[in-house]
Amino acid sequence: MKPRGDYVGALILVAIGAAFSTLSIDYCVLGEEARISPGFVPFIAGLLLVAFGAMIGWETWKSRVHVTTNPTGEDTGPETETDKQARHNTTKSVALIFGLLLIAVILSPILGFLLTFSILVFAILAVVEREHFWFSLVISLSIGLLAWLIFYQLMGIRLPLGIIAPLIGG
């Protein structure tokens, strides 16, 4: 699991680096009189990224013998069935939270920022963490109200109001 992740990571870094270096040639790396130009720093940073990415891959390859014979770090020892189940559940929670966040970010310009994110807090509490319905509602409403007082009233930050705009005269 771990070494495979490292290979993927290394590959991503090499790809990003190569992209930066290639594209930066268009922005001119060295100008007239060998002046440092807008392309220079991204070109060098890209090259370094390729180099270090490759090194990460190489180091993983070199240490693969150790990993198979002597697993270290997170994956120490054989996982029991219950451990595996728990890990599976929490990974599912992470995916669920990410999904909810994505939906919230998409919806917030439409429904209004505070409303959407208050619903998000409620959803995480009630669905992901399985808290009591009323309890989740109270928490999400109070954090929404607090944020409205601090951000909207005290600091005058104009969060998108969306459909609730007419309700508070904004």
Add this chain to the structure above:
Amino acid sequence: MTTTKNRKSFLKTGSAIAMACALGSVTLANSAHAQESSWSPSQQVSMVVPFKPGGGSDTFGRAATSGMEEVRNNIDISVQNIVGGSGAVGYSTLLQRQDNPHYLLASETGAAIILPLMNDVPYSWEKLTPIAEVAEDHTMIIVANESPYKSISDLVDAAKESQVNIAISGKGSPASLAFKLIEKDQDVSFNRVVFESGSANNAALLGGDVAAAGANPGEAIELIKASKVRALTIFKETRFQKSPLADIPTIAEAGIDVDVTPTLQFRGIIAAPGLSEAQKTYWENAIKAWSKTESYKTYIDNNYLTPKIRTGDEFAEFLAKQHNTISPLLKDTD
């Protein structure tokens, strides 16, 4: 009741009751209508400032906001700093508010005219609704007090012989264009070192890293008063009235006969695309009314600007003129 006032009462009492009252009065204020124009804002207005808090645009946006609130007692304007891309993000946001009269933008030459000339951005000032020019800022060329250069011709002579470093903020900044005008007229070239702001230019000048720098009067005035820097010339048709700025020769007096239009930095208000005549008139009148107040004078004096009110078509003509004079200069720079 404005937001600022809301927030002040919030600060003073900190109580929910005061806030409830304040909210009530906002709704009341909205139902009242403005007196002189057939249109008036029906909801909260946003003043987009496309730069960070604390800079010249921010100061202008906030001054214009409180100024218009002062002369139109039933409007509520909130300042929004929509920052990024040297102003491009703020202007593009405004562009997306087609037909919405409740969006204004604190505009200046750099992002309104120069940026679209240098880059492929979705907006240009022609696509937006120019409301009014409010003030003009001028470009000066300054040197450190102990500098051997006593006049622009000294600086030009030096540049003919060897490399002369100058500090400017941005390749397309008014100062860069001012030097460009001199370069074209005198057939010399200066070595540009680009810094991020006027104060960084000053630091480089005082530290001896550059021979000369471009600056606005407001950026350099205190250094001039303290005899840390001297201004060689100002790109302005006539001299300032008051000392010490009155001692600075204009560029024409310095023997360089150029049109100063490209080096001016206007400060003005631009609105979203597609405003009706009535809506335009409302905002134009609000700016005109502000320009007669003490707070306008204070804003101009504090920032060493030149008062200049141009509204509607007159403002659009000025923008077009600036656009047409800057465009060839930028092409030369590349």
Add this chain to the structure above:
Amino acid sequence: MDFFAHLITGFGTALTPINLLYCFIGVLLGTVIGLLPGLGSATGVALLLPLTLNLSPITALIMLAGIYYGAQYGATITSVLIATPGDSASVVTAIDGYPMARQGRAGPALAIGAVSSFVSGIISLILLMALAPFFASLALHFGPPEICALIVLGFTSIVGFSGTSRTKGLAMASLGVAITTIGLDPQSGSARFTFGFINLFGGIGFLPVVIGLFAVAEVLHQVRSGKVEPIRTRFRDMILKREDWRRCRTTILGSGLLGFFIGVLPGAGATLASFLGYDLARHFSKHKDEFGKGAIEGVAAPEAANSAAVNGAFVPTLTLGIPGSGTTAVLLGAFIVFGIQPGPLLFTNEPDLVWGLMCSFFIGSVILLLLNLPLVPVFASLLRFRYALIYPCILFLSFIGAYAIENRMWGVWLTLAFGIIGYFMKRYEYPTAPLILGIVLGGMFEKTLIQTSSMGGGDLAIFLNRPIAMVLFALAALILYGPRLVRLFVRLGHKGQDSFSK
């Protein structure tokens, strides 16, 4: 003496009941703002500026300075408790502060943060008051080549922030530098890597990245690990022990002085100060291996450095009218709004205002300490809540903060994206701090490098004529290769005498 006469008028101004009151309000509001992710001192001062317009200039400026101070400490609190730095200068504090909190030592971490900010703040204030003109003229010797060399020196600290894998740290720092080049380059005025997207013109802001990598990623990571227990600590574990203080004394002094000097330099700022202050402390610590795992010096050092840098930033601001940091730039804007022209003549023309302001920094620091030390156990007790209740609120505040930075959804999207990136980085043990360091330093590095190159007409040999820059480069080389050389010499020395002993 002139100095003491000024000091007396200064304290006379700062200690009037009304100014004391507004200083207190400022500190309190600042702390609240600092607690919110993404809202640092610069934003706080700018947003609350309109509230002060009806006050007299000195009272208003005192209140704004109070906000500045309060925001710094508020940011520390969230860095330590929930690994969510309120602003860039407190990112480093989270590196050791958060592990301390997870070990049940949130109390001492917060207390040492407050105390070290206070101590280095007072020392640097004395330097500011007594020697401001001297430091200002010194700072002017730091032109683009010198700042560039200083940043190279800053890059050497990547090694110290890399955790288990140096290569991964270097890769992350390169990525950080590459990220800073996205957007409209203010120098050349050309757009890079924007592909026609207007949002990319603004580049990838630093704060959304920080909120994403730290706050959001940490939440997702903790949810995955699934074993976050509420932390119950006894009251006596919450207070600072004599031993803690002894460990941090020299650190505070060293990092504080370093931070002050970096703060004085135009544009370098408190964030760089906190990174270098931390690295300095690590180099000279007897507990090197504890760094990154909850060393108390790891909290004291960046806090001492960044609060000293905050005061240092006032040196060029007050003596020359050239802002030393983002927040002082906003404060300079405030000066102008109040009709005060900041510049070299400020000290002579407005002595009451300048000395009153500087004395109010003293009083603000004292108020901050008095306000926050008793509250340390209260804040630390927040961790007693179940994590399931805390983290939805962290997410909520993080995303609002991300919106508020630039008033647009783009920051929110970036935060979400970097939250995911940060989650996988944590999972595969890629260190986050070097990425942040790369972003902090990358922009400044490119800017000063291009300026240096233009100053030399394309010839970088200009560095050779700049002694300060050469010293800084030498220092950087020493930090990188010094330990290796020392080891080499030690080995050579041993070889001759007894090759058996080790």
